[in-house]
Amino acid sequence: MYADQKVRDFELGVGEQVFLKISPMKGVMPFGKTCKVSPRYLGPFEILHRVRDVAYKLTLPPGLSTVQPVFHVSMLNKYHFDGSYIVHSDSVLLDENLAYEEEPIAILDRQVQKLRPKEIAYVKVQCKHHLIEEATWEAKYDMQER
Template identity: 50%
Template sequence: MGQSRRNSYVDVKRRDHEFDVDDWVYLKILHMKGVMRFCKKEKLSPCYVGPYQVLRWIGDVAYELDLASELSSVHPVFHLSLLKNCIRDPTSIVPL
């Protein structure tokens, strides 16, 4: 009884989302260890960075991203749970 109740709660929040090659996504860096926090205190650092382009699909839930130079020390393959869909056109974003 308890396990089926837990599964019903989890299924409500579960998202079955897949990205295609050449889609643009944001990368969640909140809990990544060893990633520079962009010269801000950890509490004020952004949760998501990007957008980055999806290069290829690996396995069922992993994607390889085209990372920028500030994340060159990080492996470019990420789990689906660390990615968020980019709704806007990434070419319209003006860098700071």
């Protein structure tokens, strides 16, 4: 009765290519937050076989040998070639939860936000493996501590 009408059947075949969803770890730095970004996709990987109605076994590279190769369909995305949103597995160190640590690489802009009693300085930070358009505003004090 209250089922989501936008949900569609997601069925993949053996031999198809899929991306694997990974997400950045939040709050891993002792003195500040990491960059705030949306989940990314790793891959593409080939489907070996269907395990259940909603689970598939993938061929993973040796660098991901600690990760179990069976994934729910919510962790998969069909392969459509466009290299702008792919994080390659050899450039990212993943843990067993398929998370990686964000690393800031460049400060793109600066601004000062004026509040009544004080001023807060912000810097626009680009993180590793992300485009310039995905840069986020971070407090300058937090970035100096890192």
